[in-house]
Amino acid sequence: MAEYALELSNLSRHFYLKNGAFKEPTLLKAVDGISLRIRPGETLGLVGESGCGKSTLAKMILGLLEPTDGDVLINDKMRGASSRLSMSRQLQPIFQDPYSSLNPRKTIEQIIRLPLQLHKIGDAKSQQKAVQDISDLVGLPERLLKNYPGQLSGGQRQRVAIARALILKPNILVCDEPTSALDVSVQAQILNLLMDLKKELGLTYLFISHNLGVVEHLVDRVAVMYRGKIVEQGTREEIFQNAQHPYTQALLSSVLTPEPALGLPEVLDSSAWDRAS
Amino acid sequence: MKRILDVKNLQVSLPTPNGNLRAVRGIDLHVNKGEMLCIVGESGCGKSMTSMALMGLLPKRAEVTAETMYFDGMDLLSLSKKERNQVRGMRMSMIFQEPMTSLNPSYTLGNQLCEGIIKHKKVSKDEAKKRAVYLLERAGVPYPEKRLDQYPHQLSGGLRQRVMIAMALMCEPDLIIADEPTTALDVTIQAQILRLIRELQQEFGTAVIFITHDLGVVARIADRVAVMYAGQVVETASAQDLFADPQHPYTKGLLNCIPIPGKTLPGSHLESIPGVVPSLIGELKGCAFENRCSASIGECCYRSPSLENHLGSEAHQVRCPVATTSFQEAV
Numbered sequence: 001m002a003e004y005a006l007e008l009s010n011l012s013r014h015f016y017l018k019n020g021a022f023k024e025p026t027l028l029k030a031v032d033g034i035s036l037r038i039r040p041g042e043t044l045g046l047v048g049e050s051g052c053g054k055s056t057l058a059k060m061i062l063g064l065l066e067p068t069d070g071d072v073l074i075n076d077k078m079r080g081a082s083s084r085l086s087m088s089r090q091l092q093p094i095f096q097d098p099y100s101s102l103n104p105r106k107t108i109e110q111i112i113r114l115p116l117q118l119h120k121i122g123d124a125k126s127q128q129k130a131v132q133d134i135s136d137l138v139g140l141p142e143r144l145l146k147n148y149p150g151q152l153s154g155g156q157r158q159r160v161a162i163a164r165a166l167i168l169k170p171n172i173l174v175c176d177e178p179t180s181a182l183d184v185s186v187q188a189q190i191l192n193l194l195m196d197l198k199k200e201l202g203l204t205y206l207f208i209s210h211n212l213g214v215v216e217h218l219v220d221r222v223a224v225m226y227r228g229k230i231v232e233q234g235t236r237e238e239i240f241q242n243a244q245h246p247y248t249q250a251l252l253s254s255v256l257t258p259e260p261a262l263g264l265p266e267v268l269d270s271s272a273w274d275r276a277s
Numbered sequence: 278m279k280r281i282l283d284v285k286n287l288q289v290s291l292p293t294p295n296g297n298l299r300a301v302r303g304i305d306l307h308v309n310k311g312e313m314l315c316i317v318g319e320s321g322c323g324k325s326m327t328s329m330a331l332m333g334l335l336p337k338r339a340e341v342t343a344e345t346m347y348f349d350g351m352d353l354l355s356l357s358k359k360e361r362n363q364v365r366g367m368r369m370s371m372i373f374q375e376p377m378t379s380l381n382p383s384y385t386l387g388n389q390l391c392e393g394i395i396k397h398k399k400v401s402k403d404e405a406k407k408r409a410v411y412l413l414e415r416a417g418v419p420y421p422e423k424r425l426d427q428y429p430h431q432l433s434g435g436l437r438q439r440v441m442i443a444m445a446l447m448c449e450p451d452l453i454i455a456d457e458p459t460t461a462l463d464v465t466i467q468a469q470i471l472r473l474i475r476e477l478q479q480e481f482g483t484a485v486i487f488i489t490h491d492l493g494v495v496a497r498i499a500d501r502v503a504v505m506y507a508g509q510v511v512e513t514a515s516a517q518d519l520f521a522d523p524q525h526p527y528t529k530g531l532l533n534c535i536p537i538p539g540k541t542l543p544g545s546h547l548e549s550i551p552g553v554v555p556s557l558i559g560e561l562k563g564c565a566f567e568n569r570c571s572a573s574i575g576e577c578c579y580r581s582p583s584l585e586n587h588l589g590s591e592a593h594q595v596r597c598p599v600a601t602t603s604f605q606e607a608v
């Protein structure tokens with residue numbers, strides 16, 4: 001077994017923003033030298049505000065975006081050393097918005113089955129069986145398989161996305177804000193499902209979210225990202241009970257729990273943590 | 278306490294190819310002067326429809342009816358379009374969810390900020406600008422004079438939302454409807470914006486209807502809360518009472534399914550509400566929550582419950598016969 005399911009070493013991605021035809025383009029370091037390691041069976045939560053580079057990082061891990069510098073290692077093998085097709089057997093994404101990440105013109109069965117067809121696994125009959133098994137596993141009623149995504153609720157669609165990700169039996173899932181488009185009552189169902197699947201299949205998660213309540217509930221370790229860099233990482237206890245970086249502290253203090261007596265938190269402006277990083 | 282807004286039996290229905298969609302199915306709502314009322318519910322429960330109906334912003338094909346809809350003693354339903362336009366923007370204003378899309382990209386901020394007050398209050402351009410600068414400053418926008426000549430795309434999301442808040446306050450309205458004003462923002466910015474809304478509301482004595490799906494936000498900001506489900510108010514109470522002693526099974530369910538840092542055991546199984554929201558097309562028989570409710574009894578599937586006082590108090594009302602009877606049995 002590989003020592004690390006996912007390893008990022010000094011990963012960077014820079015963009016050049018055009019400022020008109022004659023001006024120098026501005027350099028934007030969306031991801032700036034990030035190193036992270038996730039052991040098999042571990043869940044790492046990646047938190048940070050919008051625009052901090054979380055999704056750029058996820059895209060590079062998935063091979064959807066070329067890094068400017070640095071390496072992604074999946075199960076101790078370099079991404080890029082083998083084809084994207086073979087990497088996709090080990091690593092699969094779950095995207096944020098189940099309303100736009102499923103093809104509206106395909107039935108649910110076709111959507112879940114497509115990875116098997118691309119990888120030429122099994123014949124039609126065994127593929128159909130695999131689709132039914134995986135739908136059972138994620139709690140998707142069989143009668144929905146003939147339906148189109150438009151006929152499903154948000155929670156059901158996210159189950160389809162999870163089924164599609166799991167059908168190739170990968171050991172790593174990259175979840176980019178998997179519940180932020182869902183209502184809270186449905187969010188709980190999906191979080192429970194992700195936890196059950198982890199126990200059952202021994203999955204490794206990279207869980208990207210801005211919802212700290214959800215992150216604390218789900219993850220073993222947390223990495224806090226700010227302006228393209230990891231400013232702090234540690235175990236769940238270290239981060240949630242004893243955060244060191246002012247940005248992490250500010251993030252934690254702005255979590256609003258349903259406790260009316262506490263009132264609104266005092267939030268520092270960003271200069272405090274800009275100085276620290 | 279003086280009621281600034283008093284609505285009885287508000288209904289909104291929209292024609293769709295599959296039949297009439299009854300988005301709001303009889304809502305009673307009132308807001309006192311200077312009060313913060315939070316309307317909370319999940320997507321599709323009719324909370325935005327309610328706010329649009331109150332503002333009179335729904336498209337013509339939407340059918341809006343109500344027994345009464347009084348705003349500061351004025352019957353909003355009997356106003357002509359012109360009179361309604363006078364009220365909207367001047368005495369009632371709105372903060373929208375998406376500061377990215379609700380500001381016009383092709384006009385300067387100064388232009389958009391001053392438009393309303395020049396039209397409604399017949400003030401000069403200079404006076405309008407002065408007020409805009411003052412309010413931008415109060416809303417925590419740095420370099421307010423410079424902003425008047427800038428365009429929305431030159432500002433970050435948080436700053437744009439501050440501009441929206443300043444804009445809503447331009448004419449000193451009596452009521453502001455804020456529809457998910459912080460949903461598109463980061464958590465640190467959200468806390469700052471909520472503080473700002475709360476401070477300005479207290480300073481100017483404005484009544485606010487704050488619409489959100491986030492119970493954490495509701496708990497920290499509301500005076501009074503109305504929980505909506507499938508186009509109806511299912512429970513209403515003061516923020517203290519609602520969170521300390523929720524009565525409706527839906528409210529309880531919602532509160533149980535959020536993982537709370539420091540309270541919920543990490544990795545434990547979260548409670549969830551099974552099933553999905555019923556379709557609002559056509560008539561609903563019985564209680565709308567019956568199919569997802571763990572406490573439902575036989576009569577729930579055919580009798581529509583009404584909003585009843587809890588513990589005999591008008592301040593806490595629940596639309597659930599089971600919650601109210603179990604109390605009566607206990608007595």
